[in-house]
Amino acid sequence: MQKPAFAPALSLLIALAVPASQAMAQAAPYPQRPITLVVGYPAGGSTDLVARTLALDLAARLGQPVVVENAGGAGGSIGAQKVASATPDGYTLLVGANNEMAINGLVRKSVKYSLKNFTPIGLLGSQPLVLTTTPTSGIKSTADFLRSAKSRPGQMTYGSSGVGTALHVAGEMVKQQGGVFLTHIPYRGTGPLTTDLIGGNLDLGVFVMSSALPLIRSGKLVALGTTESKRSAVLPNVPALSETPALKNVDIGVWFVLVGPSGMPAPVVARLKTALTETLAAQDYRKTMEASGSVVPTGQPDLDKYLVSETEKYRKIVEFANIKDE
Known part of the structure; x- marks a missing residue:
């Protein structure tokens, strides 16, 4: 049976239409579907709070x-690796922190x-960390803390949320700058750290400000000092x-960043940066962040x-503290 005379022309039109439709899809403005913000920690922590605050505003914009x-685990590394390995199309991003x-x-x-993978x-x-103790410890000030630590080297204990966390590193900075020897007690998160500190099983605790604030305001903990300048x-x-x-060079805090996988298209990155700039200027975002003790940047480094x-x-x-978490 002879093919209709228009068949070759129809086939050509179909062949041309497929790449044309693909080009239109590629040229469609970002984003075209939901975006995932990965957090490398369980729900309820400081990074999770920042991510959820950010998500509400970004979605609207x-x-x-x-x-x-x-995607918690390994000090945030599991979530970070998930994003580092993701397709760099702007639909999988990481709200990351120091760890x-x-x-x-x-x-x-x-x-x-x-860093090259992002x-x-x-x-x-960002927000400071805070060095705390309990009302019954007898330590009322930084001077009291240094005097007590120097009088019994190695006997005073401080707790953090785990080996190699920003809280641990901050504690080691205080030791280094103050010339004191404290014994570090790592915990699996701030929950058990809080329980042991309030229960009198620790002398000191290092917390992210947002975690410590309710405990300080309720009188359960005493704030000796914050860790930013x-x-x-x-x-x-x-x-x-x-x-x-003695601690004049202590300047350390927790910061939060938005990153994606390496190789993201420039227009996608530009769209996200524009939306983020608008979010950082929004009163609702700033008010929520600042209420938890965070400082919102007015410009970008x-x-x-x-x-x-x-x-x-x-x-x-x-290197000073020889911190290792195998």
């Missing part, structure tokens, strides 16, 4: 749902990713540790350089 996925972005590679042999998008905020706006009567001459410099800062402390 991008016109697509933004879903938080908790997984700067510290874990220094202390964990199991970490297979590095596309930096922006700094979301300036006092925290949510605890203005608590001195920065650096106000004590060169995030590549920022992450490199922060990693080098932690490297010095990790």
